[in-house]
Amino acid sequence: MKLVTWNVNSLRARMERVLEFLDLHSPDALLLQETKCSAEQFPEEELAAAGYEAVHHSGGRWAGVAVLAPKGHGLKEAKVGLDGEASPDQARWIEAEIESLGIRVASVYVVNGQEVGSEPFAQKLQFLAAMAARAEQLAETELVMGGDMNVAPLDLDVYDSSKFEGATHVTEQERSGLRTVAERGGLVDAFRQLHPDEPGFTWWDYRGGSFHQGFGLRIDLLLVSESLSAAITGCGIDRSFRKGTKPSDHVPLIVELTR
DNA sequence: ATGGCCTGGGTACCAGGA
Numbered sequence: 666m667k668l669v670t671w672n673v674n675s676l677r678a679r680m681e682r683v684l685e686f687l688d689l690h691s692p693d694a695l696l697l698q699e700t701k702c703s704a705e706q707f708p709e710e711e712l713a714a715a716g717y718e719a720v721h722h723s724g725g726r727w728a729g730v731a732v733l734a735p736k737g738h739g740l741k742e743a744k745v746g747l748d749g750e751a752s753p754d755q756a757r758w759i760e761a762e763i764e765s766l767g768i769r770v771a772s773v774y775v776v777n778g779q780e781v782g783s784e785p786f787a788q789k790l791q792f793l794a795a796m797a798a799r800a801e802q803l804a805e806t807e808l809v810m811g812g813d814m815n816v817a818p819l820d821l822d823v824y825d826s827s828k829f830e831g832a833t834h835v836t837e838q839e840r841s842g843l844r845t846v847a848e849r850g851g852l853v854d855a856f857r858q859l860h861p862d863e864p865g866f867t868w869w870d871y872r873g874g875s876f877h878q879g880f881g882l883r884i885d886l887l888l889v890s891e892s893l894s895a896a897i898t899g900c901g902i903d904r905s906f907r908k909g910t911k912p913s914d915h916v917p918l919i920v921e922l923t924r
Numbered sequence: 925a926t927g928g929c930c931t932g933g934g935t936a937c938c939a940g941g942a
Contacts, residue, residue: 871929
């Protein structure tokens with residue numbers, strides 16, 4: 666099976682690229698973040714015409730997460746929102762069961778945090794703690810948690826660590842919060858397991874030609890239950906979706922498993 | 925030295941992103 670996470674930076678603005686992706690990759694599940702639409706605006710009909718159905722948590726102009734799966738594969742909403750998050754209306758977490766795969770998936774868009782020490786930063790740490798608590802509840806479930814973690818786990822995941830001193834996304838507090846999610850959930854970072862030394866960036870700023878200069882971060886992850894991790898045969902990004910017409914600033918991250 | 929771009933809302937410019 667092929668599972669994908671992708672921060673699309675507005676689903677409606679990105680619809681052509683999303684349909685292109687579905688046609689090219691035929692994923693068994695596509696976890697989306699930053700859909701940036703209301704529930705009424707969610708493009709269910711266009712996705713259905715492409716053979717996909719969706720469950721989604723939509724919050725309007727900010728955030729928004731969704732799970733897409735081919736029609737008839739038994740996609741079912743399992744949980745919307747995260748117990749203990751500071752602002753549940755921000756639409757940052759959704760879980761779904763996919764019957765034909767026999768697994769649960771979670772699509773997550775972690776709080777950005779804005780500035781270290783700010784109120785949003787405190788909410789980011791609180792959100793990571795809520796994720797860890799939920800991951801522990803799901804420790805016996807075969808789970809793929811994918812999304813924009815807004816944390817670069819290691820200095821290897823940052824194009825130039827000296828440019829991020831004092832910045833969010835790289836602090837020990839954030840990294841520790843994310844490690845705790847993986848530890849308590851028994852989850853493995855799929856890309857890092859297969860590629861211990863590659864940067865594997867998933868995001869590049871739109872400004873200043875960052876993509877072409879290689880100024881990226883690896884902040885989008887697929888965290889896979891240890892019981893599933895031996896079945897991983899590949900994990901990587903599709904760089905072509907950071908190119909061409911109206912790309913998102915994030916690329917899709919793809920994991921393939923032999924089941 | 926600073927910012928450089930993109931999104932939605934709404935139709936000027938701003939919040940938010942990372």
